[in-house]
Structures are given as structure tokens and as C-alpha cells.
Amino acid sequence: MTITRLLARPMLASIFVAGGIHALRNTEAHAVKAKPVADRFVPLVQRAAPSAPIPTDAATLVRINAGAQLLAAAALATGRAPRLSAAVLAASLVPTTLAEHAFWEESDPQAKAAQRREFIKNTSVLGGLLLAGVDTEGKPGLAWRARRAAADVRREARQVAKDARREAKLAKAQLT
Template sequence: MTITRLLARPMLATIFVAGGINALRNTEVHAAKAKKVTDKVVPVARQAVPKAPIPTDPATLVRINAGAQILAAAALATGRAPRLSATVLAASLVPTTLAGHAFWNENDPQTKNAQRLQFYKNTSVFGGLLLAAVDTEGKPGLAWRARRAAADVRREAKQVAKDARREAKLAKAHLT
């Protein structure tokens, strides 16, 4: 593991541990902000996955999101399932950002600017999470492995066909 990965993952995870703990300590405040987003997203999610037990209470959703952030951040920081944990954090960051930093709804210029900066910060963190989610640590990814296996199979099939033609030619010559 490189020093960059050794330091970058825990640094990236820190904001999610702090944010998750803050959300658990101040659930009602976060739930009030989240309600605007959950009221739109939950019906769509329930329609998309009708049998899934999707809660409607914003406070419950805030707690679930906070727990997911803390667990995924801990996994990312310790290098356990880093690609999956980065993906979970990226997915959790979207509703968090939309609910918590909707600068476009602010009228006060100072508040609007502060929320815009937080929105941009989260956008930057999202980009870092996307990089972490696709980082294979120098090891080939699944798509590369699948392409390589397919090429190997094609190469082997050609060789088998060539060998079969040669053997058939030899057998024919031997019979005559």
C-alpha cells in the first residue's frame, strides 16, 4: 500500500465519521432539513422497490444515513472493502448535500455563500470518493480480468482448431 492510500483514505473518511456522529447527536435538526429531500425521494424509492421496508420518518432516515456513513468511513479508513465503502459514502453524500446545503434556496447573501461553499466542498469530496471507488490499487479490475479471460479463451480456441486441423491432415495422410 502506498503512503498516499495509507493517508488519503483515513483523511477522506474523517469527515463522514464526524458528520455521522453529529447527525446522531442532532437528529431532529438534521431531520427537519432532510424532510424536504425525503418527502420527494421516499415515494420514488417505494415505487421502484415496492416490497423494500423503506422508512418514511426523516429522523429514522437520518439515523440510517449516519450509521451507514460511520460504518463505511471506518471500513474506508482501515482499508476494508475500500471500493464498496467509498461507493456507499458517495451515495450517502448526495442526499446529505442536497438537504443540508441547498444554497439556491437561501435569500441572505452571506448564508447563501456559506452554503454554496459547503456544497462545493461536498462536490469535491464526492469526486475523491469516486476516485477511491474505482481505485484497484494497481491490481486489475473485474472488467479487465473478464476481457483478459475472453481473449485467453479465444486464443485457446484458435490453437485447438489449428491442432485439430493438423491432426486431421495427419490422420488423412496416414489412412491413404
């Protein structure tokens, strides 16, 4: 087992477990902060996927986000579908960060500095999730396997073409 599986993934996932639980316990407070972000992005998602049942209530969106964070964090911590779970956590972190840590909207210098630190922390966590999302633990990823298969097909095609030319020469020599 690698250090990534033993320590790094559970450590990275722990912030989402704590955040998800906190959001579920304090849904209404989170919903107040999430409303401006939801009001901006829900219409975009509805236009992109018109038939999808996208909730518009900020409290419902907070609960869905918290549930997604809890499930994906558990999956990441236990090594189950680590790339998918890291991607889900990264996708859930962006709206959370925009809603909770909008330092650019703060007027008080101390509050602005505190929100900026949290924003930067979340940006750092996002970087960790991106790394977790591409970590294959030494196993070839899908892109590598696809490139390898394409190279194998090209090599085989060249060999078949070479064999066909040789057979054609032999057949021609036998006819003459």
C-alpha cells in the same frame, strides 16, 4: 503500503465520521432539513423496490444515513472493502448534500455563498470517493480480470481450432 492507504483514505473518511456523529447527536435538526429530500425520493425508492421496508420518517432516514456513513468511513479508513465503502459513502453523500446545502433556495447572499461553498466542497469529496472507489492499489480490478480471461479463452479457442485443423489434415493424409 501506499500513501493512499496510509493517509488519503483516513483523511477522506474523517469528514464522514464527524458528519455521522453530528447527525446522530442532532437528528431532529437534520431531519427538518432532510424531510423535503426524503419526501421526494422515498416514493421513488418504494416504487423501485415495493417489497423493501423503506422508512418514511425523516429522523429514521437521518439515523440510517449516519450509521451507514460511520460504518463505511471506518471501513474506508482501515482499508476494508475500500471500493464498496467508497461507493456507500458516495451514495450517502448525495442526499446529505441536497438536504443540507441547497444554496439555490437561499435568499440571503451571504448564506447562499456559504451554502454554495459547502455544496462545492461536498462535490469535491464526491470526486475523491469516486477515485477511492476505482483505486485498486496496483491490483487488477474485476473488469481487467474479466477482459483478460476473455482474451485467454479466445486465444485458447484459436489454438484448439488450429490443432483440430492440423489433426484433420493428418488424418486425411493417412486415409489416402
